[in-house]
Amino acid sequence: MAKEKKKVSRRKFLVRGGLGTVGVLAVGSYIFRNPIRRSLLAMANTLDVAYMGDTSHPMLWFELTKDNRIILHSPKVEMGQGSFTSMAQMAADELEIAINKIEVVHAATATGNIDGMSTGGSTSVSGLWQPLREIAATFREMLKNEAANKMGVEASTLTVKHGTFTANSKQLTFAEVAEGVTEWEIPDTPILKDIKDYKYIGKPIPRVDLNAKVYGEPIFGMDATMPNMLFGTVVRPTKIGAKFISADVSKAETMPGVVKVIQEDDFVGVVAHSLIEAENAKKAIVVTWDSLTNLQTEDITSVMTVGNGKSTIIQKEGDEVDEDGLVSMEFRSPIGAHAQIEPNGVLASVEGTTATIIISTQVIGITRREVADRLGLEEEDVNVIPTYLGGGFGRRLHTPHAVQAAVMSKAVGKPVKYFFSRKEEFQHDMFRPPTHHVMKGKLNANGLLEHLEHHFVSGDVGNNSAMIPSMLPTIIGADVGAIRGGFIQYGKIPNYRSVYWHVDLPFATSWWRSLGLLANTFAIESFMDEMALRAQKNPVEFRLAHIQDDEAGTRLRQVIRAAADKAGYTDEVINGRAMGFAASTDANTPCAQVAEVSIEGNEIRVHKVTLAMDPGISVNPDQVKAQCEGCVIMGMSAAMFEQMHVSDGELSPTIYGPYNMALMKHAPKEIDVVLLQGTDKPGAVGEPPLGPIGAAVANAVFRLTGKRLQNMPLQLS
């Protein structure tokens, strides 16, 4: 087959210098000719999102340094999920270089290498699995061809190991191969290695960012600085729905340290020499707001009830059911906050027709576009430099504060750093929407489900997000986020359906790690336990009896068996402790959990969680386990402790503590994770293990108390 010759322009080569770089190698390949269509299809079918970056044009993925190290420019951000480490593993294996010779950095938008959509949806490793290995292998072959030229041998006679090509007794390192070369021939993408031949993939390699995080290096958005940097802040309303009308800034303008008060049509901000001066001046600004509401939590709960709003049947098998003998039960989940510890923040510098934005964001491309649009700049003149995120969890899928900082920077002609106070973080979160669920079920004479229904209502998750093409909800008729985990996963039930209801809320709700999964699984799996009890069957066996025999069913059955076996699941209460079981399937990853629980005083104590999950290939089993442990604890926190309230139109609490979260003392002393591999590629990891925990704990509480907890947060009285 003829090799496709592609001359890479010099401009692309000279993207970067000053790092002892001998040459910046741009490598592209032809993998997804139409990523958008592919992804839409994938999303609608399986809720699994493909990589949305452009891999059809040469762009900066790898830099090769003079000392033979590789700098991998990641189009995905690192927010704790560990994908930088998995990416290093994938690249090292195909490049044939030691993993400690790879440094992973966030790609700035100036390199061109960005994911057009986001980092989210548990897709970083699964989405990059194919493209990254292909690009790395292509890069290796590109170097190999050049090495053959330089050494005067056939490429097929070269062997490659530890970043070095060998032929006969001669050796050339990658860096030596690249030295002096300005134009490269990009070969066809070679065949990838057999998975069993990988040295790093599948191994528990320590995180590549471990040292930076243990020694306190300045890697987060909050840590960014620039010379002559000023501090900005923006006045935000405390009431839901408040619209900015005008502001009296006369006093603020005279306050110490104030450089400028900036009034725009939609916000008023102040820039000062220090953070404290900016905050003090902000307090002196008197804003007129319109559209104030006087809402209470009960108003939200009342509107958020199945039967309100617009419904869409998302799943339907078999017939309608006769109401006779139908068991019905309701469940609710509250408004949830992200509460990530690093507040949203940004450092913006606008100079003439260019802008630099340093930011913790999950949406690099969208942030660039929003800044360019507002300032009337070309997108390519806005360089977004992503940093490590002090938690993402979906909160940073909206980072329009970059626009406000850029406007303020332009107004003062200096770099401006701006970040939220904790109160603003809580009141202006993009919350996890509250939900209400009605479960209905009916047993046949053999104690098996003849019928199961899940009706649920939620506020927006994916709708109105800049990430979701506006026609998608129209095409599939439902909010792609709210329905996560809302499907019935028990295909042997003859008649089942799932009906989603959509209600608009007066405040913003959006992506929160695992989206609808936690609340939907809480409802469905609590009810499955209830029906198992009514059928007088073991809840594990009851679930197994309803699972169909296709691939998804087989994988789900395996995780259920693995979790139950490993935990030694029993219905008995032993020494005051009971076990609760639940399972879910999210983005094609099934997960089952057993929670071992006791009641001490009025408190629910979770002592041990046994978890089995099948994410396909675990590129880094240690970090897959870390995600499972984190999801169990974050899920416990949301299911057992957290809730936002609305009183007199204000969202509260506005501080940790009153916003009650799981602490060290609440975390299980034991989290036992069993990983299965039921497919030959990596699947979703960062969210699926958040599904079962709420129901698992509630089901254990029922065994201890005979009381079915139907509302999150789970409280005994």
Place this chain on the structure above:
Amino acid sequence: MKISFFINGTSQSVEIADENTPLLWVVRDILDLKGTKFGCGKAACGACTIQVDGAAVRSCSYAVKFAEGKRITTIEGLGTKDNPHPVQQAWIEEIVPQCGYCQPGFMMATAALLEQNPKPTDEDIDKDIINVCRCGTYYRMRKAIHRAAEITQTNLNTEENG
């Protein structure tokens, strides 16, 4: 006004207009030690935990005027890659951090706990370590705290025997 203290083993003087400025912002913005984090500004999350005269202190709510003459340790002064503090060594062995933002605060709180209580029980840890971690790394942190106690003990024994 001028305020002088020792930080990470060296003496330091800062000129500050407002003596009530939280020590956190002096450490981060004037001394440019960014390892100490801002989380909430109300001493509620612990991301800003440092040590003042060996005690864990939430620096977002500690006015700089109280630091006069004191010995301050931040994560940058706890240990180095070549000579890690037992807490840092344990954190690396157990691969604790996920996003990593809250971790310096937890490590500083743990180091202070081990100074007072070289072999903390689970109950001691539950009572003393009350920072917030959103990624949910508590499970590994607990293991790392016990491991750090072990390392500290081993180091002591080695010194005694050596």
